[in-house]
Amino acid sequence: MAENLVSDLKVIVFQLNDKEYGVPVSQVKSIEKIMHITRVPHTNPFVKGVMNLRGVVTPLLDLRIRFGIEEQSYNESTRVIIVSVEDKEVGLVVDGANDVIDIPTNMIEPPPEVVGIAAEGFIEGVANLDKRLLILIDLNKILESDEVKAL
């Protein structure tokens, strides 16, 4: 995983509730604006539905709901980060995404015991860049499929 890399880690930075998170660029396929979402019945609440991504039906997960933050209606800055982990491809709905930065791997620390955010289980590490706290999330945990079992 990311810790094993010797060189810098390039991440996409996105916002959720004024906090900044990062996902490795290697796992991101594209960033899209929000489009029409078709609800899929009998799925987890955080599965907002599916959308047509250039001919591919792509599921959307609302990260706010996934992280247990109160829901918010989508607006102009809402973005969908299309990530691909193993053979799964999903879109993550976030408040905004507009930055790509390099993090020297030695600045990544394991998640603190108490972080006071709801996303606890999904954190892979934390990077402190000049007082800018960046939470690196573990996509594998977010996509863990035993939680998406249909009813």
Add this chain to the structure above:
Amino acid sequence: MELNQYLEVFIEESKEHLQDCNEQLLELEKSPQNLSIINEIFRSAHTLKGMSATMGYEDLASLTHQMENVLDAIRNNRLTTTPGIVDIIFMAVDHLEDMVQSIASGGDGKKDVTETVEKLKLIEKGEPLSGSAKNEVAATAVLEANQQSYYDEFEWTVLKQSKEQGFGVYEIAIALREDCLLKAARVFMVFEVLEKIGEVIKANPSVEQLEEEQFDHEFTVTFVSKDDPEDIKSKIMKVSEVVKTDLRSLEFDKDSNEDLDNTKVHESNSPGLDLVSSPVIDKKGSVKQQSNGSKTIRVNIERLDILMNLFEELVIDRGRLEQISKDLENGELTETVERMSRISGDLQNIILNMRMVQVETVFNRFPRMIRQLARDLNKKINLDIVGAETELDRTVIDEIGDPLVHLLRNSVDHGIESPEVRRAKGKNEEGTVVLRAFHSGNHVFIEIEDDGAGINRDKVLKKAISKGIITEQSAAGFTDKQVYELILSSGFSTAETISDISGRGVGLDVVKNTIESLGGTISIDSKENEGTIFSIQLPLTLSIISVMLVEIQKEKFAIPLSSIIETAIIKETDIMNAHNQKVIDFRGKVVPLLFLKDIFEVPSEQVDDQFHSVIIVRKGDKMAGLVVDSFIGQQEVVLKSLGNYLTNVFAISGATILGDGQVALIVDCNALIK
């Protein structure tokens, strides 16, 4: 040289060549004298040898080389085809297939084939195969090889009969002068002389080639005449520019002829060899076609999928453009958009057609399989393939192979009786299995029909009850068809002794599941002692289906037309209650109503409608009425999966993209009806 990039091509082509070899070998068994078949096999083997040597697969190359030597000996009349030889070549091809398989799965393609190579070497030397029961045949055949294999069966018979009637049979080698200018004219004159005194049976080179001067200075004719050999010779020599006439009288040794006859009888009687599939003529035609070479290129199916996806995007944009041009009412724009619509419609057809493949690609491995099965089981089986040119979507083709193997095995193993039993029943010793494919409407049917023992109703019922699949009470009301279909349920096998063929731990339930997962159905019809038909109905393509689009509040759903019986508008007052389940009377049948709004938890305000739009769907004999808000209409849609993240969503089998770019979910009616 970086070889990896060629590996895929190599594997694909090797498989193709080996398949050709297999097919041609089967043909060869039927007409061992046909040199063009040998040539065909030789060519495939030769190409394969070259390719594998280039790719560095030594074992593969050396085995092919040895095989090629034997084939070369046959085509140069040094050897004659016998069942024994064909067997060994089959064995070699088997080894080659294993090697290619190993390479395809990332192996090194190495395999110990010394035994086969030794056997091939023995054959090449014309020595009898040690330990082979057919060695006498091989030995006697080699003796007569030169003479007989030069003539086809018909010519041979004519020659033999002529001899018996007191004619002289001669092979005359005629040489023209090296500086002869009008060779064809001389040939004509020679033939004229010959035809006055007898009959020319065969010429080498052929008469056409002689007429076109396609020969050096010598040619041979086989000639039947009552004239004295010396007279014939001098008459030919009278033609100017003929420098040499060698006349050799053909002798027919009585014994050896009988031997040859025996050889033939032997060939057609040995078990499993008498596979005569009907489209022999077709096969020959296709050989010709192949050598003419239809120009094709291999395209990865993924690329086609990408092309299709992109094209759908285009179609969606086309929809938007059509809307815009309608609103703007600009003549020029409308015209252009209409033209574009037409062209893209044609394009759509082409792209879909590109994915269509003839079922032949699946069927062509079966003759070989049946041959082997018949041999292993000591049965006589004739496989008839009908409709191999029927086209199916590639995605279906890929999936249908294994189920068919299973069903064919079932027919051969459980269906067709042994020759003794068949004789006792007054049937032809040779059982027939028909593999048939045909189009009907929007479906393709594949049928496997055998004239074997059929299914014993009582036996099946007993077994099903003992296995706990059904209860004794419920068994009473079963129709024959329902009983037969029990053999498709899991944990069922009618074989009394588990043979090598059926005892593979998988039953017909797997077949049923595979076919149903393709959106198809399978049914069985059988008559005891007359045979069984397995009939598979498959959708033409998995990627496009006809659906009924419906609306529930603001959400659109697609219901596959294949499960719809009809649509109806019913009055609120027609709805009845039975055990907390709303039902309606539909043509005298009580049909439960399912409110999709509730099932799919569509967010909605409660509105009291006096009328309901209902779609009557079925699963087998069971029906249900799906209540929706309104019908939008019938449409052809491209089927899409929900991806690997959302698997097993209840009652949703997939999705599709509508003209406006939105996703609509496809309702899985089978899941809604218990």
